[in-house]
Amino acid sequence: MTSYPKTDALMQRGAQFLGSETAILCGAMSWVSERNLVSAISNAGGFGVIACGAMTTDLLDAEIAATKALTDKPFGVNLITMHPDLFDLIDICAKHEVGHVVLAGGLPPKGSVDAIKEKGAKLICFAPMLALAKKLLRSGADALVIEGSEAGGHIGPVSTSVLAQEILPELSEENLIFVAGGIGRGDMIASYLEMGAAGVQLGTRFACATESIAHPDFKKAFFRAGARDAVASVQLDPRLPVIPVRALKNKGTEEFTAKQREVGLLLDQGSVDMNEAQLRIEHYWAGALRRAVIDGDVENGSLMAGQSVGMVKQEEPVADIIATLMAESEAALERR
Known part of the structure; x- marks a missing residue:
């Protein structure tokens, strides 16, 4: 047609x-x-x-x-x-x-x-x-x-x-x-x-x-995934208004949890203000995405994907x- x-x-x-x-x-x-x-x-x-x-x-x-x-x-x-x-x-x-x-x-x-x-x-x-x-x-x-x-x-x-x-x-x-x-x-x-x-x-x-x-390994991860594999990140610190991110579950999603703890501690210490804290989270995602998309590190990088990934x-x-x-x-x- x-x-x-x-x-x-x-x-x-x-x-x-x-x-x-x-x-x-x-x-x-x-x-x-x-x-x-x-x-x-x-x-x-x-x-x-x-x-x-x-x-x-x-x-x-x-x-x-x-x-x-x-x-x-x-x-x-x-x-x-x-x-x-x-x-x-x-x-x-x-x-x-x-x-x-x-x-x-x-x-x-x-x-x-x-x-x-x-x-x-x-x-x-x-x-x-x-x-x-x-x-x-x-x-x-x-x-x-x-x-x-x-x-x-x-x-x-x-x-x-x-x-x-x-x-x-x-x-x-x-x-x-x-x-x-x-x-x-x-x-x-x-x-x-x-x-x-x-x-x-x-x-x-x-x-x-x-x-x-996108790296061939990034694409292969999508082809293997189903809708239930694309999960939303969890916000740990209510003071840090992290917008949830949906991605395929891997070590990278666990590392993001650790990153939130790290930035939350910096907030406690007064080392960063709220705007800087959010920027650090955004920079984390930019780096994690690059590792997956460009370098093909599908274990530690961020495989951002919607639940429609099962149709790819x-x-x-x-x-x-x-x-x-x-x-x-x-x-x-x-x-x-």
Whole structure:
């Protein structure tokens, strides 16, 4: 099937907003969502998003330029709100005329929304609850991603299906809402589109694409895993508001528990303030992810994965993944 009229009709608003053929975003996965995967997704009709993560301004500058050399299609950049150089990173995005900036990791700091929009970019924010969704829209967000706890990486406490039922009926008629978390098949995409979603975001499904630079051992770990293997981290210290992370269980998840104890002790001693403590946790994840994704250390690195990992069985080109998702969605809509 190469024609998807019913799915295209339901995705029209989202695709028009993104400037892409389909309203399928790829979640920003640190070390994975870089120039090769991002450009491949945009070239295949989806919407790739560079994961800035802990990048310096120079690294992001080079990554955007390299991505633009591989695609002339739209793509976005995901920035972490707690990054100490957030406003400089926003300037880098503006320099390259990036059309869409995604802010993740908490409420946008004062002035960041205006800084993004004044430079002509559209702003996408994450909303883990209805009240926050409304606040972000009032504050200037052009679109929202509602991401459930089934997702990989940093997660909220509520499942995707519950968030969709709470938020889509209330906000989707007048606003652009993308749904994320635990989506592995086109049938589920069709369901959220019918509920009013403008589109969807997937990460885990793309992590092992042929174009992904992830280490072969990282990909093999995904192929072997089932949904129950992707577990959420536990917060040890209530003073340290660590956002839970979902990843495949290994020695790395145990090491994170030890890291929390270490940072908590530094807080007790007054050696670091709360902001520095959170940054140390983020830097831990960046390093642990690199060990798994780039070095292939699947025992000690972080294998961030959503519960849809059980549906990832083999390496496939991005274009085939998107075509399969669209065909499954169309078939589901035709059965209605």
